Amino acid sequence: MAAPRQRQALPIYVINLDRADDRWAAMQGSLNQLGLASERISAFDGRAGEHKEVSRYDEALSRRYGGAPQSETTMACFASHYRVWQQIRDSGQAALVLEDDLVFQNGFLEALALARQRIEERHYIRLFALHQKRRYQEIESLPNGLRLVRLTYRPIGAQAYLLSCEGARRLLAHAKRWFQPVDDYLDCFWVHGLAPYAVQPYRITHADQGHSFIQSDVPGYRRSFSEQLRFKLRRRWERTMARIWLMRNPPS
Numbered sequence: 001m002a003a004p005r006q007r008q009a010l011p012i013y014v015i016n017l018d019r020a021d022d023r024w025a026a027m028q029g030s031l032n033q034l035g036l037a038s039e040r041i042s043a044f045d046g047r048a049g050e051h052k053e054v055s056r057y058d059e060a061l062s063r064r065y066g067g068a069p070q071s072e073t074t075m076a077c078f079a080s081h082y083r084v085w086q087q088i089r090d091s092g093q094a095a096l097v098l099e100d101d102l103v104f105q106n107g108f109l110e111a112l113a114l115a116r117q118r119i120e121e122r123h124y125i126r127l128f129a130l131h132q133k134r135r136y137q138e139i140e141s142l143p144n145g146l147r148l149v150r151l152t153y154r155p156i157g158a159q160a161y162l163l164s165c166e167g168a169r170r171l172l173a174h175a176k177r178w179f180q181p182v183d184d185y186l187d188c189f190w191v192h193g194l195a196p197y198a199v200q201p202y203r204i205t206h207a208d209q210g211h212s213f214i215q216s217d218v219p220g221y222r223r224s225f226s227e228q229l230r231f232k233l234r235r236r237w238e239r240t241m242a243r244i245w246l247m248r249n250p251p252s
Contacts, residue, residue: 010116011095012038013087017045023100030104038098041084046076054079061179065234067227070179080181081158082175088168090175094119099159101113101207102128108203110144113197115162123167124186125199128154130206139251142199150251151196153242158183162203167194188238190245 017022024040031038044051045129049072057075062068081097088095096112108127115125129151136149163171174192175185189196223231 004226010112010231011091011093012098013041013084013095014038014098015043015084016100017043017162019045020100020160022172027098027100027102030102034104034109041080041087043080044076044083046071046073051076051079054082055082056176056178058177058179061177063227064230065179067223067229067231067234068221070181075178077158077243078178078185081182082172084123085163085168086122087121087164088163089172092165094162094164094167096161096162097158098129101204102159103207105203105205107144107146111146111203112162113198114142114148119162119164122148122195123164123170124197125162126160126196128153128157128202128204128206129158129198130157132200132202136198136200137251139197141214143238145201147200149198149200151248152199152246153239154184154187155196155198156183156187157163157206158186159206162185170194195249195251229235
C-alpha cells in the first residue's frame, strides 16, 4: 500500500468553471509535474446567473464611479475570488490563488518559495500581472535573479497571487459592495490597505486560450460622453489616491 501523501504546506486553489474540464485538467497536470497538489474551486458561472444569490453588485455605484454597468460574467468572477478569500480567512492559512489559463515557466517554483517565505509579513504578493512594465520600487534582491518589488499603480489581472489570512480578511472587510472587476479591486490598495507586492520577473505567462469563460465586458455597451468623462475622472482620482497612499506608507 502506498504511503499517504503528506499535506502540502501551502494550499493551491485553482478557480475553474465546472464545464471547463479541459482547463482544469491542463492546470492540474502542469502543477502535478511541478510536484504541487491543487484544489479545484468551482467558479460561479455568470452566463447561468449562479453568482446572483451571493452577489453584492451595486449597479448604481458602478455607473457612478466607472461610467458603465458590469457584466454578469465580471461579477461572477468577483464572486469566485470572494469565495476563495472566505476560504483562506476561515482556514487561517495563506494560499496561492490561480486562475485556470496559465503556463508555468522555469523558475516558478523558486519564485513561489520566495513569495511563500514572505507572505505572512507582506500579506499579498503577486506572481503575475498583465501590465508587466508598470513602475515599481525594489524592496529586496532575491536569489536566482528575482526581486521583491512594490508596484505603484494598477498592474491589472488576478491570475496568480499569494494571500495570507490577514490579507483575505482585509479584502473581505472592504468588499461590502461590488462595482468594479475583481482585479481593479485588488489594485485599490488605498482602499483595503494591502500594498501591491510582487516577485519579478514573473515566471508565469498567460495562456492564449481565446475568450475567457469567466470575465467579459457588457456585450455591445458603449459609454456616453458623460460616462467616458466620469471614467477618466475616476482614473485620475485613483492615481492621486495611489500616490498619496504610497507616500504615507513607505515600504519597510
